[in-house]
Amino acid sequence: SLIEQLTTEKYECMVCCEVVRIVAPVWSCQNCYHVFHLNCIKKWARSPASQAEDGNSGWRCPACQNASTQVPKTYTCFCGKVHNPEWNRNEIPHSCGELCGKKRQCLDCPHLCNILCHPGPCPSCPAFVTKTCECGRTSHSVRCGQSTKIHCSNVCGNTLSCGKHSCTQVCHAGKCSPCQLTVQQVCYCGSNFKEVLCGTKEEFSDGFGNFSCQSICGKKLNCGRHNCTQVCHPQPCQLCPRLPQVVYRCPCGQTPLSKLLELGCVERKICTDPIPSCGKTCGKPLSCGSYEFIHTCESLCHEGDCRPCSHTSNIYCRCGFKKKEVPCALLRNKAAITFMCDKRCNKKRSCGRHKCNEVCCVDTEHKCSLVCGRKLNCGLHRCEEPCHRGSCQTCWQTSFDELTCYCGESVIYPPVPCGTQPPECKKTCTRPHECDHPVYHSCHSEEKCPPCTYLTQKWCMGKHELRSNIPCHLTDISCGLRCNQMLKCGMHKCKRICHKGECLIDEECKQPCTIPRLYCDHPCMAPCHPSSPCPTISCCAKVDLQCECGRRKESMICSEASNTYQRIAAISIATKLTDLQLGDSVEISRLITKKEMKQARLQCDEGCLALQRNRRLAEALEIDDNSDPFNIRSSGPKYSDLLKEDARKDLKFVSDIEKEMRMLVEAVNKVSIQIFCMTYKKWFSLGGVWRY
Template identity: 40%
Template sequence: CHDKYGRDDCGLCSLSPQKREYCPCGRTPIVEIRKEVRTSCTDPIPTCKNVCGKVLLCGPKDKPHRCMQLCHTGSCSQCPSNTSINCRCKALKKIIPCKEFVLYSAENPYLCVRRCKKLKTCQNHRCQAICCVDEEHVCMQICGKKLNCGIHNCDRLCHVGQCPRCLQASFDEQYCLCGQTIREPPIPCGTSLPPCDQPCSRQHSCDHPPMHSCHAEPECPPCTVLTQKPCYGAHEIRSNIPCFLNDVSCGRPCDKKLLCSVHRCKRICHPGECLVNNASCQQPCTKRRVGETCDHICGLPCHGDTSCPKIKMVVTCSCLRKSSEMRCSDVEKAYQNLPCDVECQRALRNKKVAEILNISYSSAVDAISYTTFLKNKVETDYKEISDIEDTLIELVHDLNAQPNITSVSHSFPPMHSEMRRIIHEYSGYFGIETISHGQEPRRNVVATAKRNVSYVPAVLLTASKKNAATSSTSLSSNVITPSKTLPSIQKNFSWTENKMQQLQSVGKVLKRGFKEPFVLQK
């Protein structure tokens, strides 16, 4: 019997002929299928040829799946279809086989792997539940923070705000540290020691009488009695120094002997070692080079008791154009100077010609030598370099025209790296400082001319290009040849103009005070 659960009388069997008049699918009467009449519940129930069609547990709620087998007895087999299912928090929707769908129920819901991450009521912890559907996330952790007494911990659930004051109490008497003052119980937990008016009875680092009362703080206030104490280097005894101060500097040089045994410390009176971090003495050596051909002071960084190295001197030629460094012992062998070369002779000749013509002359004319990069660029980018040159000259003139300022700046427009390099290198010949700003491709250069530093060079880069061939021809002749057109010069020309006509073979002449140099015409 399928309906008997420990009862003696279970009633009429559900498979009895009186209760089962139709086939298992419920569409066809049994009498139409089987001629023999069932007499007991143990007789088999005949099946028809129709599809079962019973409603299964899978499929959508409005259109559930049905059994597709022919009419049969017993439970229906597993559905071969798929069913869409939502997780408990409705964040995930998934299609799964019907045989898996029937395993889930309200007591055993389908769960996604998404964690809640919502703040709990304590506003400190977050919910870590998977596929959470709770509307209020109550934190169930114990607070556990130290209470105001500093001894006990909070035993409430994790909460917002401060913990309540400790409710524990002591029923023992409480004394101050010196034992002169007493507080009667009950004493709430965390109560500080009772105040006491008696002098502090603790041990102190000095022998002065205490100026403060008995206290509960672990450290005593500093002693402020004025005393006399020596400075760091024991140079003098300082007066009116509070007792608690142990660091006293007199402000004088330390003057202690250093480890090199040669110099003394020049630092202001200080604590600790004179040379920190095992540093070596860097003061200049003051020994004289006795026994050598010279009698110079060494001047090199301190090298202790070791012998002084050879010192170098600057030696020049007779016209002071060339210079070089030589050791003292080699100067005498070189007859105290350097020999002049062809460039020295050319510079001397040009200087004498300038004196004859009564015009100003600067040795910078012969000393200027532009870099190979600038010489190559002036051949290919003459117009751009000419514009840069005009800007730099104008920058120097603007500075000279305003005596009340010390510097003038100019911001060039953004340009590529090669043009910026031209500005950086060419500005050096003007004594102008340059710096780049910004990021590519909007990077630009800012040039700054400074008073008593910036100037216009005697020979400009563009002038050196225009007169390169003429200059090489005239310099090789070693003579200043007057122009053939001198006899035809009109009488109303000034003597200065005639002198400048004579210099036309030298090339371009820069007239100070003008932006552009001018060329003497033949």
């Protein structure tokens, strides 16, 4: 395949992802045999990304990550004999056309590769050689490249490691198994025996035993009167410790026997003679006490064991958290007297989930004894192993029934591991469906089918319009319009967007009441009350009021405007009382009708009177507002383009003229107002009528 891709130029370099041309210099990895452009592999070898993790092993191959120390520099053929090989159409690209001659990968093969220079690994050696079997008794002629071992049917017969027996296995590879025969060994003191495999390493033997039973020896010493008190040992027993030639001091060891002999003590002849006492305090250290305060024997120099101590010692609980003081007489064996404190261990157990909670704990591993109980990957069974860290093992239960898909076309034959999902089936789903539209999804193991996506026409939830291109599985469709259905109150319509179900099920309508009021015809605006009359509260609607002349305009709450109109009407009626006293009739219906109540007016002020006077004066003088070029309400003076151009050229001159004209107008207005005031005052004093 590699030769074909290189010849047809379909092989790509893993570094640049470009096709390796026939004439392009290449380099081939000797571990994975991938081919790269020579320039590409040089750049890769020098880049920091190609360096090995330890930094000293060289650079890594992009394909197999094999580390190399030398960077390739020259273009050679695959066998490495020819530099810059020339391509021949009859030969493999990038090869020299000569015999390969490389050593094969098989370590036992002495023959070199005998095919032409080629990419990839060398084929197995085709030569025939004579090889012996594993036991070395028979020989066979096989191919040199054959890696399998040769076995015969003969018994091995080699001497085993024990050096006493021979191997009984049939011709096999590797070393022979240890000897499986058992032999009986005796301890050094001769009191215990044990069976071990033949060839087991024996301990030092004195000719009478092979191991130590760790018991007291008990053999008779050379004196013939006492027994050995040492642990079972391979060497000969020691001399009797009570022989006269061995004992040189008194029992407490403070005084030499030679000094006691000078004082008149009897000389010892045999080992059973008593050892003289010096009469001093014994002073031997006892097993009780502590490292800081050592208890000693308080008796006089004596033979044998010391008497119990009269002091007290501190002993610790098992975990060493608490201590207590006890008499030393009870501490015959200090290690055997222990007590437990009430402290509970708070360390985590080996599972990492539970606490130890043991009282006076001395455990170091804290193994958890609880059952794991977590669900396994099948989702049906729970882990029955002791509580542990990490993930649980796969479920060990297996079914011996066939596992099929829903329609039965696809089958998984037993044994079926627990938790295995039904097989995938490419047949169309055969389950019963709610709609009669064609089914496009495949058979499945889920109980519920995917929703039907067939496009249909459906009414919205409020039955406002028939919507098209609606998937079949969608049921609640909103058109986005207002519901506008009549509520139970019979007065209002639902203002919600097209919705599902009834408009107001457990709630009451809270829209404002629209019944007109009795006096002002404004709506009630109280929360909807279909079964009760409107509440008698003041109207809060805004109304626009104006005076009779129409100059003053103001917005006011309806109830306040009504009170203002009633006050004005009362004043008007009071002014008409003089007419009633003179016998004239007064029409008051105009003052108390609803229409007039709606059109409540404001009182005219001095500004209104001045406006009326100016209007009458303008009508008398036949003055039009639009004819006054200085009137701000007019459309404004009209100037020619020439005048505007001159004004732009000399703006200061125009400003000066405008200032002078303003002063002239102000002076004229001041004189006109004085003349008008004098004329009006004279006319009013004469009581005459205005004349044009």
